[in-house]
Amino acid sequence: MAVRAVVRRSFYQDSMVLMSVAARLRGQPGVREAAALMGTPANHALLAAAGLASPEVKGAAPGDLVLVVDAESEAAAAAALEAAGAMLEERSRASGVLRRPRTLEAALAARPDANLAVISVPGAYAALEARTALRGGLHVFLFSDNVSLADEVELKRLAAARGLLCMGPDCGTAYLGGIGLGFANVVPRGRIGCVAASGTGLQAVVSQLAALGEGISHGIGVGGRDLSAEVGGTMTTLALAALARDPRTEAIVVISKPPSAAALPALESAIRATGKPVVVCCLGAASSGAPGTWVSTLDDAADAAAALLRGVSWSPRAFSDPDSVRARLAALGPARGTIRGLYTGGTLAHEARLLLEPLLGATGHRILDLGADEFTVGRPHPMLDPDARAAQVREAARDRDVGVVLLDVVLGRGTHPNPAGVVARAVRDARETAARAGRGLLAVASVVGTDADPQGRRHQVEELRAAGVEVLPSNAQAARFVALALRPELALALLGPR
Amino acid sequence: MTLDAGLDQPLRVVNVGLELFAEQIEAQGAAVDRVDWRPPAGGPDIASLLARLED
Known part of the structure; x- marks a missing residue:
């Protein structure tokens, strides 16, 4: 085993670039783990906690890039670091970074x-x-x-x-x-x-x-x-x-x-x-x-x-298609356990909490906003980097109390190219984990987006359904669906008389 | 361009930060200039102090 690090002075890279550099490092032969980060105090603490705070890393400043690899051999570590360095050089040349203004003041003057x-x-x-x-x-x-x-x-x-x-x-x-x-x-x-x-x-x-x-x-x-x-x-x-x-x-x-x-x-x-x-x-x-x-x-x-x-009248409705909800619930049978809500959208998490609390009480259900400040210091937002959420989905399956995962999939320009694909893989793994332990795991999601989005709403919905995810037309309807799956006696209130 | 000019003026954008936001705005037909941003020497506290001294 060999842990090797290099520091590139005054070489700031944004969190998206760091994510792709780290992925490139991890993909090199013989590499077990890798990190690409700026030398901020928070990142120094992370490296120290991971036992990777070598002397050459300790002096890195916030504007310095730190690359660390843990590889099977010295040769593999050196080759991986060289490949990542080449990728960064190529990126700088291709994007014309060298010709850009270095400050906002300079850009505004030009x-x-x-x-x-x-x-x-x-x-x-x-x-x-x-x-x-x-x-x-x-x-x-x-x-x-x-x-x-x-x-x-x-x-x-x-x-x-x-x-x-x-x-x-x-x-x-x-x-x-x-x-x-x-x-x-x-x-x-x-x-x-x-x-x-x-x-x-x-x-x-x-x-x-x-x-x-x-x-x-x-x-x-x-x-x-x-x-x-x-x-x-x-x-x-x-x-x-x-x-x-x-x-x-x-x-x-x-x-x-x-x-x-x-x-x-x-x-x-x-x-x-x-x-x-x-x-x-x-x-x-x-x-x-x-x-x-x-x-x-x-x-x-x-x-x-x-x-x-x-100019038409309007009244709120619990479900846009109550008959199909009734049919899906009948096919699934009642769910058990608590809800683990794993959200990339803070407002969607908040909306789900507001809908679920009066229906279910607050007994053990957890609805998390993974885009909250506490989860995003030093790393990209989960709409850009869905891996952290995928890990939480897999983790939820190991918790014997959790019977339902409730998710949002948010599309659009600027977000991940295939968020449903990442969720679908994680849900397949999670359901296998739960099944091996003799439990069921219900996965329910809604997709925010349109067919004109780069990811295509219809395609994303199909990808989720193929992994066994129940997809509802909106977040509110997904939350109500979960409440009904856990407490079928709510059917009259939420679905009306049969 | 203040709000007095209305909300429909053609956008002329300066991007400071994530490259993907610049690419995405350009793809929609607006002009974008990019700043090759890096953290100011001395960290945020010193930079903020210097900016206030300049006022």
């Missing part, structure tokens, strides 16, 4: 007509870049998470004072003028404008609208904390005013967690001031007489907005 900065650097540096962009007069799409609340408040105040959008921090998705930013589904342009404090919430609503034959004018992301007491809805109110003035926008959907008491009055007066029909989906909040049409699921948000525009 391109004075730039009007939007898309920022996805590590959170500790993101506020600095966003401030530079806003001062330069650019709207900002701030994908980075792990940005402090104090920085967020300051950035949004700066943006609002200059009439600029600061979409984020932690903004996964937005659409401006028909261009999708971040994780964006391929949807038609149309007459519905969205303001979203949730990336996956926005993805779910625009995908559902597309399925209903409606398109969107713009989808303005604001980051998950915009309606907190501290931020006070600064960007939500600015975005609502912009959509009110926008001639394409005929109706508006607001997607968020419940607003804080401090932000609610500003939200209400901004909704009133639009003069357009507004659907409000603040997951977990009731309307209490506020203006707008308040709904309780993402499904309902899309359905209500389409109905409002068409």
